[in-house]
Amino acid sequence: MIDIKGITKSFGSLQVLKGIDLHIDKGEVVSIVGPSGAGKTTLLQIIGTLDRPDSGSIVIDGTDVRKLNAAQIGDFRNRRLGFVFQFHQLLPEFTALENIMIPAFIGGTGKAEAKERAGELLRFMGLEDRATHKPAELSGGEKQRVAVARALMNNPAVILADEPSGSLDSKNKEELHRLFFELRDKFGQTFVIVTHDENLARITDRTIVMKDGMLESCSSTAVTHVSDPVAENAAEESNGSRDGE
Numbered sequence: 001m002i003d004i005k006g007i008t009k010s011f012g013s014l015q016v017l018k019g020i021d022l023h024i025d026k027g028e029v030v031s032i033v034g035p036s037g038a039g040k041t042t043l044l045q046i047i048g049t050l051d052r053p054d055s056g057s058i059v060i061d062g063t064d065v066r067k068l069n070a071a072q073i074g075d076f077r078n079r080r081l082g083f084v085f086q087f088h089q090l091l092p093e094f095t096a097l098e099n100i101m102i103p104a105f106i107g108g109t110g111k112a113e114a115k116e117r118a119g120e121l122l123r124f125m126g127l128e129d130r131a132t133h134k135p136a137e138l139s140g141g142e143k144q145r146v147a148v149a150r151a152l153m154n155n156p157a158v159i160l161a162d163e164p165s166g167s168l169d170s171k172n173k174e175e176l177h178r179l180f181f182e183l184r185d186k187f188g189q190t191f192v193i194v195t196h197d198e199n200l201a202r203i204t205d206r207t208i209v210m211k212d213g214m215l216e217s218c219s220s221t222a223v224t225h226v227s228d229p230v231a232e233n234a235a236e237e238s239n240g241s242r243d244g245e
Contacts, residue, residue, distance in 0.1 A: 001024055001025055001026040001027075001028070001060070001061055001157065001158065001190045002022070002023065002024040002047065002058075002059070002060050002061075002158065002190065002192070003022075003023050003057075003058070003059040003060075004020055004021060004022040004023070004047070004056065004057070004058050004059075005021050005056055005057045006019055006020070006021065006055060006056035006057065007019070007020040007021075007043070007046060007053045007055070007056035007057075007058065008020075008053060008054045008055045008056060009039075009042055009046065009051070009053050009054055010054055015213060016039045016042045016213050017039050017042055017043060017046075017053070017213045018212070018213040018214050019056075019214070020039075020043060020056070020214070020215060021215070022208070022215065024190060024192060024206075025190070026157075026188070026190055027184060027188055027189075027190060028190055028191070028205045028206060029180055029181060029184055029190075029191040029193070029204045029205045029206075030190075030191065030192050030193065030204060030205060030206045030207075030208060031193045031194075031195050031200060031201040031204040031206070031207050031208065032044065032192065032193065032194045032195070032208045032210060033194075033195060033196070033201050033207060033208070033209055033210070034209055034210035034211050034216070035211065038210040038211050038212065038213065039210055039212075039213040039214075040194045040210050041162055041194055043210070044160055044162055044192065044194050046058065047060070047158075047160060047192060048077065048081055048083060048160045049065055049073050049076065049077045049081065050077075052066070053066075060076075060080065060081075060157070060158060061080055061157040061158070063076060063080070075107075078103060078106050078107050078154060079107055079154050079156070080156050080157045080158065081156050081157070081158050081159075081160060082103075082150075082151030082152055082153075082154070082156040082158070082159045082160070082189075083151055083159075083160050083161075083162075084144075084147055084148055084151050084159065084160070084161040084162075084164045085147070085161075085162050085163075085164070086162060086163035086164065086166040086167055087167055088135070088143040088144050088146065088147040089147065090135040090143060090146060090147060090150075091135075092134060092135050092136060093134070094134065095131065095132050095133060095134055096122065096127065096130050096131055096132070096133055096134075096135075096138065096142075096146045097115070097118050097119065097122065097131040097132065099135070099146055099147075099150055100118040100121055100122065100146060100149045100150045100153055101114040101115060101117075101118045101153065102150065102153075103150060103151075103153040103154050104117065104118070104153050104154060107154055109154075114153075117153060118149070118153065119131070121149040121152055121153065122146075122149060124149075124186075125145045125146070125148070125149050125179075126145075127142060127145055127146065127149075130142060130146075139172075140167060140168055140169070140172060141168060141169075141171075141172030141175060141176070144164065144165075144167075144168060144172070144176055145176070145179070148164075148176075148179065148183070152183065152187065152189075155187070156189065157189065157190065158189065158190045158191075158192065159180075159183070159189050159190070159191045159192070160192050160193075161180075161191065161192070161193040161194065161195075162194045163194060163195060163196065163197075164176060164193065164195070165177065165195070165197055165200060166195075166196070166197070173197065173199075173200075174199075177197075177199070177200050177203065180193070181203075191204075205220065206218060206220045
């Protein structure tokens with residue numbers, strides 16, 4: 001799904017990425033971790049076509065994005081990529097339903113079709129009764145679920161998330177983490193998640209560790225495609241506690 005080779009990026013004299021090679025399979029939920037300044041967000045922005053590398057190649061879902069012009073990149077980004085940020089980035093003047101519909105309008109989808117798709121996503125998120133509420137009337141967890149639904153609006157191949165649960169409390173974090181796996185299982189999306197949350201990193205299919213602009217290590221979990229990774233993680237911790245008694 002994603003093939004990255006030899007990606008470098010500098011800002012002035014500071015080299016942020018120093019030759020990144022990375023392959024991510026379709027349907028993987030991958031976390032990228034590492035200390036602040038390691039280059040995680042820069043790499044995510046380059047994968048998301050929000051920034052361009054100085055050198056190297058990026059192929060996403062069979063498309064060499066470095067060969068696209070500005071208009072083609074914009075269209076590719078809107079149709080094939082979805083974004084979830086730490087802060088929901090919802091437009092305050094629009095309802096939950098309207099916020100979700102925005103990517104469809106950018107892509108030229110008609111209002112009736114966009115409304116039907118947005119309604120389906122709200123139902124999947126368990127937020128059907130919040131469709132007409134504006135962001136100020138939603139809880140933090142509800143806002144982030146609306147943001148995830150917006151990212152899914154055009155049925156993208158890849159969802160890119162930057163600290164998606166960083167602003168949530170423990171309960172909403174667990175619900176959001178579980179949601180990523182439910183979405184992967186239902187819609188088949190590939191997830192690339194930059195996070196400092198150790199619990200989230202622990203349950204992803206693969207954890208990529210970055211340091212000083214390079215990939216330091218890459219590890220896979222023992223069990224992938226689990227139906228409830230959060231519950232499994234809790235069970236493992238509980239078993240570990242009993243073993244230590």
